Amino acid sequence: MNTFRYTFLVFLVAMAVSVHAQRLYSPNKKIELSLSQSTEKPGNWFLSVYYHGATKTPVFSQIKLGLETQDQSFTDQLSLKKSSKPVPIHEQYTTLHGKRLERANEAQEITFTFTNAKGSTLNVVARAYNNGIAFKYEFPEKSEGTWVMKREATAFVVEEKAERWLQAFVTSYEGFYPAQKETIQTGEWGYPALFKTGDQNPCWTLLTEANVDRNYCATKLSNRQNKSSYQLEYPAATDGNNTGPVNPTLTLPWSSPWRVAIIGQLADIVESTLVEDVSKPSQLTKTDWIKPGVSSWVYWAYNHGTKDYKKLCEYVDLAARMGWPYTLMDWEWDEMTNGGTLEDAVAYAKSKGVKPLLWYNSGGAHNQVSSGPRDRLTTPESRAKEFAWLKKIGIYGVKVDFFESDKQEMMRYYLDILEDAVRYELMVNFHGSTVPRGWSRTYPHLMSMEAVYGGEQYNNQEYMTSKGAWHNTLLPFTRNVIGPMDYTPVAFTNSQHSHTTTYAHELALAVVFESGIQHLADRPAGFDQLPDPAKFMLSELPTAWDETRFLAGYPGKEVVIARRKAARWYVAGINGEDRSKNVSIPFHVLEKGKTYRAELMADADYDSGFNVKYLTIKAGDTLDVKCLPRGGFTLMMQEL
Known part of the structure; x- marks a missing residue:
């Protein structure tokens, strides 16, 4: 009888732990998330994330989990007590500004409940969205007083062959996003961080955090200890002129910010509203x-x-x-x-x-x-x-x-x-x-x-003169994905340091970049000299969009974005390279069976000129636009 009871208990424990092996899938089945226990260090747990595109691609082989408070560890010796059944998340909401007026927030959610060596409870709540994953920690128990968090053990393990675009961390988040491919650099990095995994059928991932509240600090990424593992770190003691404690103080019950990875193709990255979707209404x-x-x-x-x-x-x-x-x-x-x-x-x-x-x-x-x-x-x-x-x-x-x-x-x-x-x-x-x-x-x-390293940097450094166009084509895939960006764009004249982008490139930035209030930078004479079509476009410019669609591009090379306000579409593209090129615009976003009148403002034969054309366009059409080095174009379209 004792042997039977012992065997049965072992079976129950095995069943409890094997529950984690169930895989959580996004509603469209493209994102897969699972929980595993380390075989090398039992009691250490991690998530794994895969993207099902043309092939199954590992996004993160491991996302290491854990927290350490002032007096307790939740990083090792964790026991999985239970995991909930997947719960569907269905939410619709409307915004006042941003990429999209009407938002649909759908996911599958699962909660893993752990206890540590002292019997205290930690929940990990994970969600699989159609375009990414998000997870957070919870201390669900009530307690008097406060807890001081010592560190967060969360670390994202990225395959070494992945290409990455990372901004070296500074407290102002003002800097460039140079690509790292052959050589992986180590250091501290700010959000968001962009990764490309795979060459033939690449998967793109943008890593950031959301819903930071009063009960925690913001974090950054560090791969100083392991170049392939991006560990979450707290701010440095010297930040903020050496003011304020580094370690956050918590009251219970408590939830961490969401750790967010936007996953898929470049359109999934650029069009995503996931950072706001998981945040408090x-x-x-x-x-x-x-x-x-x-x-x-x-x-x-x-x-x-x-x-x-x-x-x-x-x-x-x-x-x-x-x-x-x-x-x-x-x-x-x-x-x-x-x-x-x-x-x-x-x-x-x-x-x-x-x-x-x-x-x-x-x-x-x-x-x-x-x-x-x-x-x-x-x-x-x-x-x-x-x-x-x-x-x-x-x-x-x-x-x-x-x-x-x-x-x-x-x-x-x-x-x-x-x-x-x-x-x-x-x-x-x-x-x-x-x-x-x-x-x-x-x-x-x-x-x-x-x-963001924006338009005002022409006042401060000469870097934007040589790198501005390249930098501008990176921001729609990185910084501007996660929320409104006050770049202060559109300058045709020069400030302290000259720009080498064309007039058509500068005009396009008013649409390529999204901000609830768009501060247009140039002096009055710069706007007064514009041809009437460009003036009209800027005078009618929306800054809150009903819809945003990514049409074409690649970080650092070019980008074409379409935004709709009511019945009018604005399509804008910029060339980030120091060579002329034809940029192809596919019009699959237009409503089938309808014809649109379009006004194109593109590069002329010289950088301060505009080539204005009037066209008719239908869904499924493709338009090739010639761009000068560091050039661009803007297209305004409305149904006939």
Whole structure:
């Protein structure tokens, strides 16, 4: 009897552990996820992810799991107690700005429940979407007090032959995404990270995180210990001018941010809304004050232009002429002279039907930037006073700069600003910031974030002169995938350092890049010199899209993107290479049986010219467009 009971218990344990061997598939069966226990280190667990395209491709042979708190380990000696049955996730929601108005959020979800050596419980909740996977950790038990997290053991193992495009980590996320193929570099890397696995039937993967809240910090990737294993790491102690603790403090019950991998073909990457899909829905009931749109911007051409009332008024007049709803009054507005104060400039803008936006230094001990105004938003009391004044004088949104840290206290500061801004109906744009982590869904008045080596870099370094076009063709596959991007595009004239992109390339950036508020960079003379078709396109430019489709391209070479607003399609392409080429546009996104009138603005024979053509196009047609080196084109289409 004892032998039988022992054998039966062993059988039950084996059955419990074998439950993990069931595979979780996405609704379309293209993504496969499974849980396994290490044979070398029993009690250590990992996920494996495969993509079923033309062939079965390993995306991550292992995603190592685990957490360590101040007094407990959840990295080894873990026992799998149970795994839930797969649960379908069906969710539909509508956005106010972004790639797509109507979102469908569908997945299969499974929860694995572990206990550690002390009997404490850890859940791993995993989802398989049609275009990727996401997972998070949970401490489901309630407990008094707080827990300090020591480290997160999550690590993504990528096959050595995979090609990768990674940005070396800096707190501002401003840098390039050079390809790594023959030689894999080691170091610290910022999100998002792009990988290509396989040559004949490649699978693409973009790695990032989403739904960071007050109960955790943001993380980065490091492969310093193993070049093929990208470990999640907390911020450095020196970040944010050495302010704030590195290790996050948790209250229970607790959930981590989602660790997100967008998986599939390049269209799956570019068109994905997965970062926002897994993030917390908005609780706002009144949103009529949140209005996406185009803004004029004085800083690019005149770094200290906001000090000059008359110069600032020129940009108000530009917005009024072009039909743009906004103008941004950038840093040093508290030092305005030459005929008026900030209040005068705001009154002038309102008299022209233009809505002013205002810049702030985030202030505080986390940055040493002296430019003002600073230190006005650092406490709840100071924010309330400042935001009430902004509402009174007629400001519609704020641009807050220089955060310089991803520590938990900075995550809380971002969210404090967003939540306080709701009370005064102020839209928000973060600069010198972290990358988007799904907050635009939770807080739809978050219109954009910088976290990109953008147009203003022509003021700072010469790198954009030689690398700008190449860099621009990487961003739709990397940074702009995960959320709105305040690149500040479109400049036909030069700032401190010249650009070598063509006029048609610059015009196309207004469509290729997505941002809830699109700050167009050039000086008034740059826009005034444009031919009428280009002016009309910019005057009608949407910044919130009903649909976004990837048509063609490859990172660093070229990209063609189609975006739809109501019945009008905008198709834009850019050439990232230093050679002329024909770029082929397939029109499979158009509705069958309908004919569209199209206006094409492409490169002429010289870089400052436009070749304007009028065409008719049907679904299934293909159009070849000649692009100059670093050139581009824009196509506006509407049904006849």
